[in-house]
Amino acid sequence: MDKQHKAAPNDERQGAGPEARPVLEGPDIARVLTRIAHEIVERAKGADDVVLLGIPTRGVFLARRLADKLEQITERGIPVGSLDITMYRDDLRMHPPRALARTEIPGDGIDGRLVVLVDDVLFSGRTIRAALDALNDIGRPRAVQLAVLVDRGHRELPIRADYVGKNLPTSLRETVKVLLAEEDGRDTVLLGAKPAAPGAHP
Amino acid sequence: MSKTLIRGAKVLGGEPQDVLIDGTTIAEVGRDLSAEGAEVVEADGKVLLPGLVDLHTHLREPGREDSETVLTGTRAAASGGYTNVFAMANTFPVADTAGVVEQVWRLGQESGYCDVQPVGAVTVGLEGAKLAELGAMHESAAGVTVFSDDGKCVHDAVIMRRALEYVKAFGGVVAQHAQEPRLTEGAQMNEGVVSAELGLGGWPAVAEESVVARDVLLAEHVGSRVHICHLSTAGSVEIVRWAKSRGIDVTAEVTPHHLLLTDELVRSYDPVYKVNPPLRTERDVMALREALADGTIDIVATDHAPHPHEDKDCEWAAAAMGMVGLETALSVVQETMVDTGLLDWAGVADRMSFKPAQIGQATGHGRPVSAGEPANLTLVESAYRGQVDPAGFASRSRNTPYEGRELPGRVTHTWLRGKATLVDGKLT
Amino acid sequence: MQRHLISAADLTRDDAVLILDTAEEMARVADRPIKKLPTLRGRTVVNLFFEDSTRTRISFEAAEKRLSADVINFTAKGSSVSKGESLKDTAQTLEAMGVDAVVIRHGASGAPYRLATSGWIDAAVVNAGDGTHQHPTQALLDAFTMRRRLVGRDAGLGKDLEGRRITLVGDILHSRVARSNVDLLHTLGAEVTLVAPPTLLPVGVGSWPCEVSYDLDSTLPKSDAVMLLRVQRERMNAAFFPTEREYSRRYGLDGDRMAKMPDHAVVMHPGPMVRGMEITAEVADSDRCTAVEQVTNGVSIRMAVLYLLLGGNEPAVSHARPTEEK
Numbered sequence: 001m002d003k004q005h006k007a008a009p010n011d012e013r014q015g016a017g018p019e020a021r022p023v024l025e026g027p028d029i030a031r032v033l034t035r036i037a038h039e040i041v042e043r044a045k046g047a048d049d050v051v052l053l054g055i056p057t058r059g060v061f062l063a064r065r066l067a068d069k070l071e072q073i074t075e076r077g078i079p080v081g082s083l084d085i086t087m088y089r090d091d092l093r094m095h096p097p098r099a100l101a102r103t104e105i106p107g108d109g110i111d112g113r114l115v116v117l118v119d120d121v122l123f124s125g126r127t128i129r130a131a132l133d134a135l136n137d138i139g140r141p142r143a144v145q146l147a148v149l150v151d152r153g154h155r156e157l158p159i160r161a162d163y164v165g166k167n168l169p170t171s172l173r174e175t176v177k178v179l180l181a182e183e184d185g186r187d188t189v190l191l192g193a194k195p196a197a198p199g200a201h202p
Numbered sequence: 203m204s205k206t207l208i209r210g211a212k213v214l215g216g217e218p219q220d221v222l223i224d225g226t227t228i229a230e231v232g233r234d235l236s237a238e239g240a241e242v243v244e245a246d247g248k249v250l251l252p253g254l255v256d257l258h259t260h261l262r263e264p265g266r267e268d269s270e271t272v273l274t275g276t277r278a279a280a281s282g283g284y285t286n287v288f289a290m291a292n293t294f295p296v297a298d299t300a301g302v303v304e305q306v307w308r309l310g311q312e313s314g315y316c317d318v319q320p321v322g323a324v325t326v327g328l329e330g331a332k333l334a335e336l337g338a339m340h341e342s343a344a345g346v347t348v349f350s351d352d353g354k355c356v357h358d359a360v361i362m363r364r365a366l367e368y369v370k371a372f373g374g375v376v377a378q379h380a381q382e383p384r385l386t387e388g389a390q391m392n393e394g395v396v397s398a399e400l401g402l403g404g405w406p407a408v409a410e411e412s413v414v415a416r417d418v419l420l421a422e423h424v425g426s427r428v429h430i431c432h433l434s435t436a437g438s439v440e441i442v443r444w445a446k447s448r449g450i451d452v453t454a455e456v457t458p459h460h461l462l463l464t465d466e467l468v469r470s471y472d473p474v475y476k477v478n479p480p481l482r483t484e485r486d487v488m489a490l491r492e493a494l495a496d497g498t499i500d501i502v503a504t505d506h507a508p509h510p511h512e513d514k515d516c517e518w519a520a521a522a523m524g525m526v527g528l529e530t531a532l533s534v535v536q537e538t539m540v541d542t543g544l545l546d547w548a549g550v551a552d553r554m555s556f557k558p559a560q561i562g563q564a565t566g567h568g569r570p571v572s573a574g575e576p577a578n579l580t581l582v583e584s585a586y587r588g589q590v591d592p593a594g595f596a597s598r599s600r601n602t603p604y605e606g607r608e609l610p611g612r613v614t615h616t617w618l619r620g621k622a623t624l625v626d627g628k629l630t
Numbered sequence: 631m632q633r634h635l636i637s638a639a640d641l642t643r644d645d646a647v648l649i650l651d652t653a654e655e656m657a658r659v660a661d662r663p664i665k666k667l668p669t670l671r672g673r674t675v676v677n678l679f680f681e682d683s684t685r686t687r688i689s690f691e692a693a694e695k696r697l698s699a700d701v702i703n704f705t706a707k708g709s710s711v712s713k714g715e716s717l718k719d720t721a722q723t724l725e726a727m728g729v730d731a732v733v734i735r736h737g738a739s740g741a742p743y744r745l746a747t748s749g750w751i752d753a754a755v756v757n758a759g760d761g762t763h764q765h766p767t768q769a770l771l772d773a774f775t776m777r778r779r780l781v782g783r784d785a786g787l788g789k790d791l792e793g794r795r796i797t798l799v800g801d802i803l804h805s806r807v808a809r810s811n812v813d814l815l816h817t818l819g820a821e822v823t824l825v826a827p828p829t830l831l832p833v834g835v836g837s838w839p840c841e842v843s844y845d846l847d848s849t850l851p852k853s854d855a856v857m858l859l860r861v862q863r864e865r866m867n868a869a870f871f872p873t874e875r876e877y878s879r880r881y882g883l884d885g886d887r888m889a890k891m892p893d894h895a896v897v898m899h900p901g902p903m904v905r906g907m908e909i910t911a912e913v914a915d916s917d918r919c920t921a922v923e924q925v926t927n928g929v930s931i932r933m934a935v936l937y938l939l940l941g942g943n944e945p946a947v948s949h950a951r952p953t954e955e956k
Binding site for chain 1: 648651652655656658662663664666667668669937938941942943944945946
């Protein structure tokens with residue numbers, strides 16, 4: 001599960017527990033986002049038809065930051081929006097329903113465009129699978145790419161990221177927590193140990 | 203017939219005494235009576251009452267034998283300490299002819315558990331339009347003295363007046379189910395705060411009180427006596443109190459459930475609390491208890507109304523009205539009147555035996571516990587407390603609002619003319 | 631925690647706001663080319679309607695289908711119910727077919743409560759209107775409409791209706807919509823005033839968390855929203871009021887009366903409207919009347935309720951009232 005319980009305050013503490021150590025700090029995050037922006041421009045040949053869609057919560061902030069950087073590079077406005085995947089999750093039956101986040105598709109839509117999905121952590125790949133399903137109900141992009149800040153491995157589906165901020169080999173007993181200034185007051189990525197809760201699973 | 207010695211019973215709650223039953227009558231009451239030749243019932247700490255008399259019972263036979271029969275109903279009565287019950291007339295066919303009342307009366311005699319005194323309908327088919335043959339029912343073997351359209355109100359003032367006048371010829375009494383029909387169209391529960399919230403049709407107190415007021419005035423005008431069934435509101439109490447103070451010949455009854463339960467229970471939408479008249483408010487309950495204590499209300503009557511499970515296992519509006527009561531009546535009265543200090547056991551004997559027998563002119567019932575009287579007796583273990591378990595009921599129906607509720611007191615023995623119908627809580 | 635939505639009174643302020651916020655997201659689905667979400671795929675919902683109400687049934691059905699639930703429609707008319715089958719048997723029969731939720735409309739007050747609490751079935755129960763008791767999804771869609779109009783579509787997110795003055799006019803006595811609205815609006819912090827002739831107010835209304843007035847004209851200038859309730863013409867025959875003309879003269883909303891309302895105030899109606907009785911055509915067709923909007927919002931609210939009750943392994947909605955012991 002990529003980002004199952006981010007909204008719950010509990011997990012905040014789990015992720016940033018006493019043993020958690022930073023693997024990326026604020027300046028690192030800024031640097032990798034700049035790199036990803038350049039890679040997008042390069043691979044998308046100028047990023048003329050790029051639409052950035054962040055996956056709530058933190059993917060949305062990352063998408064906005066990426067859009068700013070792309071605009072600096074291309075000196076054009078880059079459409080940016082959000083794509084809530086809650087209703088498309090494959091694990092809905094395993095938890096109480098959660099509050100929905102906003103899906104905001106930029107004005108011109110996504111038909112025929114290059115959609116870059118933006119998320120903070122790539123893990124099992126199930127979130128991205130849900131995001132692809134959600135996109136399918138919204139329109140028909142020319143192509144879909146994926147940008148993530150951290151790829152921690154342990155894929156459960158045949159999904160890969162096109163742009164990766166940092167590859168972070170982890171054990172399933174570890175947690176990866178991305179904190180962003182917009183939501184958490186500071187920028188950092190923390191690697192911690194999962195509390196030995198019975199029944200806990202990745 | 204054999205002798206039975208009831209040893210050490212608190213007769214009407216007084217000092218322990220022995221009571222010797224010989225055959226069908228009480229032979230002797232006193233201390234340290236000889237047990238020679240007698241079966242001894244140790245009654246240490248128990249209360250001995252005259253056999254209870256219920257002026258208001260629905261035995262359902264003929265017509266609704268799926269809910270109760272005269273046999274099962276009289277067994278329930280014996281379990282509850284009753285030796286005489288008045289069977290209401292709203293059967294199928296209605297007890298509005300000599301033939302039907304005699305049938306019910308005979309069935310009661312055959313049962314052997316409790317005397318059954320049929321109540322005759324006031325009007326043909328309980329329709330409120332035409333007087334039934336009241337005289338013929340009185341002259342029948344059943345000797346009907348109480349007439350009631352219970353379940354329905356004799357709402358037509360002229361018919362009520364005529365009935366009140368007519369029964370004077372043979373000393374009968376009309377027992378009125380006071381419910382103004384127009385004010386209670388679609389009524390589902392007491393009208394008030396709870397009904398407003400639950401969206402259930404209201405049965406306003408005024409629908410009872412207006413009829414009670416009219417009928418006591420009619421009784422005064424024609425010089426008859428009138429009995430009010432299941433009085434349920436504080437306002438009705440005030441009217442009856444006023445009528446009695448004027449010398450009007452009115453008597454009134456209250457049910458055990460109206461002494462204990464309120465309309466707050468309806469919030470569960472569980473039709474086990476659906477009854478007519480409906481459960482009222484706390485204020486009404488307190489007024490009814492006080493009135494029973496001070497004699498404004500003369501008697502407790504059960505309005506035992508058995509219904510099969512399916513008639514209650516449904517939505518509120520579709521459910522039948524009524525509760526069984528014979529087997530819990532004394533416990534509820536102990537809980538609400540005795541244990542609260544409002545009434546002593548002599549008072550209970552008065553409200554549940556002497557007075558109802560008087561009102562219904564039941565011969566041989568409601569007599570003092572003294573030598574020479576018929577041995578209709580009830581022995582109560584008043585110190586007992588336990589949960590009501592409908593599975594143990596003798597009634598064919600289980601629609602009790604008290605399931606799982608802890609209540610005091612249990613009847614351990616009942617004697618009908620010297621014959622034990624209940625021994626150690628078990629029917630014979 | 632209950633798994634049912636029986637009464638608006640069962641909802642806490644946070645539950646209600648969560649439902650409204652969720653509905654706001656659901657509403658956006660309607661703007662998409664594919665108006666469907668896979669969320670309740672594989673779940674079966676039965677619309678068990680013992681009372682005719684095409685509007686409500688269609689609204690629930692649309693909500694269920696947009697969430698990809700399998701939908702069974704059951705109307706009592708012509709079914710075994712009209713041949714004397716009981717509510718219990720009907721519900722058990724449906725559950726035996728593998729139903730996850732029962733959306734029930736019933737003429738008897740308390741029927742959904744009985745269904746949810748009597749141990750007859752395990753499925754979640756959603757009250758779609760029972761007798762003169764409750765109609766909680768109607769109250770929710772009304773509150774949703776008010777929040778959108780009075781607070782704002784995005785500005786309203788996370789907010790309640792604190793301090794908004796809502797007036798309900800008409801047949802309060804027979805109205806489950808009024809009961810549900812009084813409960814929910816009170817929970818959401820609104821100030822509610824009921825306006826009706828005394829005959830159409832229940833005895834006991836004094837204990838409700840709202841004001842009561844017999845005079846519409848004096849209430850209008852102090853109202854942010856005025857909700858008109860349908861007044862059935864048959865009520866006239868039971869002497870609740872003398873004539874249709876007299877009713878509409880005293881309690882009907884026409885253009886002149888609407889002009890007394892503050893400029894921002896809206897006119898609401900749960901439908902179906904009796905034009906010429908409680909509302910004139912002029913008011914019904916004006917921009918300030920939200921009747922059509924309420925219908926649209928009804929689908930979003932019902933989607934939100936179904937998602938929050940059935941979307942997970944347990945309901946997201948907690949209840950103010952503790953489960954009563956049987």
